[in-house]
Amino acid sequence: MITEFGKIFVFILVAIFFVTVAVFVAKLLRPSRPTYEKKLTYECGEDIIGSPWVQFNIRFYVVALIFLIFDVEIVLLIPWAYVYKIFGITGFLVGAIFLILLGLGMAYEWRKGDLEWSRPAMPKLNVNKNKVSEKVKDK
């Protein structure tokens, strides 16, 4: 007896099988003549400069942290969304209070600037605003 999740497992096995067979068949057909240049990692045809392990923008980490909080919230929300109708308005309010608390947390992050990604700096225009408006008035 195969359960429903067993069928999903078969699906994943089929996918793995398909990729393996496709790569294997290609391996039988394709040429394999590696040279020094081919074995370099791609960097627009130039020799490689430095290591790819560079420092990353800290924003990636912050985004991952905020995502984690929201994901935990979703895990709590799905069972609630199943059953809240049984308890009527009380059931709804319980979830709503939880959501509003989370919204407050999000508003705090927003206010602190954690949702801002570094923008490209705009070149500052060296224009005197008063002069521009005067010219407009003259016309």
Add this chain to the structure above:
Amino acid sequence: MIYEYFSNLTGSEVLASIISAFLPLFLFILPFALIAVLLERKVSAHMQDRLGPMRVGYHGILQTIADILKLIQKEDIIADQNDKPLFNIAPVLVFAGSYAVFAAIPFSSSYLGSNIDLGLFFIVGISGLVVAGILMAGWASNNKYTLLGAMRSAAQLISYEIPTIMIVVTVLMVTGTLNLKEITELQSGYFWNWLIFGGNIAGIAKYLLIPFMFVGFVIIYISTLAEVNRTPFDIPEAESELVSGYHTEYSGMKFAMFFLAEYANMFAVSAIVVLLFFGGYHSPFGYLGNTLGLSWLVPIEQLFWFTFKGIGFVLVQMWLRWTLPRLRVDQLMAVCWKYLIPIAFVNLLIVGLITLL
């Protein structure tokens, strides 16, 4: 049910499940990818007033087959600096993640890979495998472009997962089930029973739901577009700055697997939108099979309608790709965190109140 049919035919459940797991691959994904790759090139060409592929076959219809023949013969280069085991596992993970989604999608009332009660939740969860595969590909390639592409892709995928799940919860509040087949059956009958038109609910709640369901549809469409890395959200593989993102180092059949997974994903997200808001496999105007009294015709019609709606949304994705410019990374994050998530939040609360009426 196809599964029962094969199980009776072969007398073995294991064999039946293996056959029904191969069906969407050979009857659906491979032909779809063949057509969609060509369609994408033709659509883009005609939108830019070009002709597109014209040489191979009549108006280039055999172009994709020529491409596949070329890809099979391509040398598979693994550079010295690549992390070999991870480099080889990554395409398997990405394809397995996007193929497992098809296990829970009901193509018609008689074909469904696995009828699990948490179908929708499973789909959202298993897509996480794709993120792992992409990060693995970028990391193992040991290349600046791939690593940057993979980091961007992961940040984008996990950010846009939140609005998607919020809309899923909103739909769950209306339907009370995550089983995709039950969600589809709730939308049976004519097109005004689709969830985008308020679903099959009696009374005033149906009409109150319509605007909020429409907002939900727009949000889930935008965020699933971002989850498959399509323009305007394609900074992970922005070809003008990152060569081709996380699969820069891949060549030959492994590259083809990434490509196939991408096209499978394109259809999968369209299928989710169709299942949630546009009646799934149900016909908008009733069935010819029911009118004529031919019961075997109904599942075929359902398969037709499901594919028709799904490919319709894939075409919209292509249309958007050649219409909108690419977003900058700060704009991308701002769209998700400052617009989609707060709107989805409020939408969720309001829909919750309406369902209590």
